Amino acid sequence: MKRPDLNRAVLLEARGVSRLYGPGKGCEAVSLRLHRGEVLGIVGESGSGKSTLLRLLAGMERPDAGQVIYRASVAQGLDAAGHEGELDLYAIGEARRRALLRMEWGLVHQNPRDGLRLGVSAGANIGERLMALGERHYGQLRAAGQDWMGRVELDPERIDDAPRTFSGGMQQRLQIARTLVTRPNLVFMDEPTGGLDVSVQARLLDMLRTLVRELGLSVILVTHDLAVARLLAHRLMVMRRGQVVETGLTDQILDDPQHAYTQLLVSSVLTP
């Protein structure tokens, strides 16, 4: 991925967030900044705390300490100066937090079944998020469903089919369409290609890369797969036992890791 413009405004910021389930288990005093239009990859071996951090950042689990700040004004492309539009995620109410996730953010789960509604059609899965934003016109909802099925390389003719009739890779594509149709200001992805066959993974990754670039998405990406991180992320944060051990541009981290743990990770010794 191209070198990002680090002068871009900060969209999401974590200040010393912690959530520990036991010593070294969870996430401890993590600070980070995600700039608008940037993909930040959080990498580390299984159990290093990546998913815990993602839940804290996405407003799904309250940290024991620290703050998560979302700059709504930056999301809307407005001036980043001042504190206007700055939301302290855990100081606002639960309803507002949930609304953010529904209306402004997107979440791609590792398992598409966690992100889809299996009882309704593919088209309804895509249209539903638009309806939450106020779109009521049936023809437009259907057109958006077909358009997005095409964009994620699903056959638009299958718009009325239930997701459970799709393969795992197709379900993941549908989940991505459902997430991105509303053009979210911030997207969280948790192992988006995990659990799929290698050949299916490669195509999906290629498609995701294109969408991220075309839409200029701001993404927090959790993955243990360094090949996925290499392809999608501008910057990486390496976690070990709940702490950040190294942060930097993706190519720097992967080609010239400084920390001994990152060196092991990159040399594949620790990757499953």
Ligand SMILES: Nc1ncnc2c1ncn2[C@@H]1O[C@H](COP(=O)(O)OP(=O)(O)OP(=O)(O)O)[C@@H](O)[C@H]1O
């Ligand atoms: N709700 C919870 N209650 C107790 N322990 C938890 C909970 N969630 C996570 N943990 C523990 O915290 C540690 C970090 O887990 P986490 O899922 O964040 O790691 P991860 O890097 O995402 O790993 P994986 O890739 O395997 O999901 C693990 O030891 C896990 O067992």
